[in-house]
Amino acid sequence: xxxxxxxxxxxxxxxxxxxxxxxxxxxxxxxxxxxxxxxxxxxxxxxxxxxxxxxxxxxxxxxxxxxxxxxxxxxxxxxxxxxxxxxxxxxxxxxxxxxxxxxxxxxxxxxxxxxxxxxxxxxxxxxxxxxxxxxxxxxxxxxxxxxxxxxxxxxxxxxxxxxxxxxxxxxxxxxxxxxxxxxxx
Numbered sequence: 001x002x003x004x005x006x007x008x009x010x011x012x013x014x015x016x017x018x019x020x021x022x023x024x025x026x027x028x029x030x031x032x033x034x035x036x037x038x039x040x041x042x043x044x045x046x047x048x049x050x051x052x053x054x055x056x057x058x059x060x061x062x063x064x065x066x067x068x069x070x071x072x073x074x075x076x077x078x079x080x081x082x083x084x085x086x087x088x089x090x091x092x093x094x095x096x097x098x099x100x101x102x103x104x105x106x107x108x109x110x111x112x113x114x115x116x117x118x119x120x121x122x123x124x125x126x127x128x129x130x131x132x133x134x135x136x137x138x139x140x141x142x143x144x145x146x147x148x149x150x151x152x153x154x155x156x157x158x159x160x161x162x163x164x165x166x167x168x169x170x171x172x173x174x175x176x177x178x179x180x181x182x183x184x185x
Contacts, residue, residue, distance in 0.1 A: 006167065006168045006173070007164070008051070008109075008163045008164050008165055008168060008177075009050070009051040009163070009164065010050040010051045010162055010164055011050075012024055012043075012045070012049070012050055013025075013026055015049050015050030015051070015162065016049075016050065016137055016162055017046070017049050017050075017137075018046075018048050018049070018137045018138070021046040021048050021049055022044075022045065022046050022049075023045075023049070024043065024044065024045035024046075024049055024050070025043075025044050025045070026041050026042070026043055027041060027042045027043075027044070028040075028041050029041055029042055047180075047182060047185050048137075049162075050162050051160070051161070051162040051163055051164070052160075052161055052162055052179075053066065053069075053074070053158055053159065053160055053161075053177070053179040054139075054149065054153065054158075054159040054161060055068075055069055055153075055158075055179075055185065056153040056154070056156060057185075058149070058153070059146060059149045059150055059153055060150070060153055060154065063153060064156070065183065065184050065185055066179050066180070066181065066182055066183075066185045067181055067182070067183045067184075067185075069156075069158060069179070070156070071178055071179065073106070073107070073130035073131045073157075073158045074131065074158060074160075074175070074176070074177045074178050074179065075174075075175065075176050075177075075178065076106060076107060076174065076175060077102075077103045077104040077106070077107065077172060077173070077174060077175070078099075078104045078106075078107035078108070078109055078131070078133075078172070078173055078174070078175035079095070079098065079099030079102065079104030079105065079107070079108055079109065079171070079172055079173075080109045080111060080165060080168050080169070080170055080171060080172075080173060081095045081098070081099070081108065081109070081110055081111065081170055082110075082111040082112045082165075082170050083110065083111075083112050083114050084112040084113055084114065085112075085113070085114070085115065086114075086115045086117060086141075087110065087114050087115060087116050087117055087120040088117060088119065088120060089117070089119035089120055089122065089123050091120065092116075092119075092120035092121075092123035092124055093123050095108060095110075096108070096123060096124065096127040096129070099172075100127070102171070102172035103172060104172040104173070105127060105128065105129065106128065106129060106130045106131065107129070107130065107131040107133070107175050108124065108129055108131070108132050108133070109133040109134075109160070109163060109165060109168075109175070110132070110133065110134050110135070110165075111135050111163075111165035111166065111168065111170075112135070113135065113136055114134060114135075114136075115136075115140065115141050115142075116132065116134065116139050116140060116148050117141075117148065118147050118148055118151055121148050121151045121152050122151070124152070124157065125151070125152070125155050125157070129157060130157060130158065131157065131158040131159075131160060131175075131177075132152060132157055132158075132159055132160070133159075133160035133161070133163050133175075133177070134159075134160070134161055134162075134163060135162070135163045135164065135165045135166070136161065136162070137161055137162050138161060139152070139159050139161060160177055
């Protein structure tokens, strides 16, 4: 049987942009239609656009940058869970137990605009979650995202934000979400 592969990344030029961040732009440099031997473009964007990973340095002055991360957390069994609204500690416990039962407990992907609370983050840490992904542009509450980021990033949990999960049924999958190797970012 053929394996079903889901692309859970946003298209870069039309992606969601965190409020205040610049939108990605593509500038043609060479075009075969204009007589050049090849097509070539320049890309300008904020590294926080679209589907992206938050490295600890995003919120921690002495935090690791993307090239220093243990990217093994970005590949392996994961669990996709759909819930709208605020994720309580009890919800996180339920998710972790379900994820662990199918071998996806190290990587949790949340669909439905889920907002991770500090209490839910603590549950994820107790269960040894190494990566938390969300389909919004921030893992924490929009009005106060820093506390959740700090708690998870201090523990070196990789945050994968801006996912496209609406077409992915709940369940266990193999995740491959390697970050671009942009040193110092």
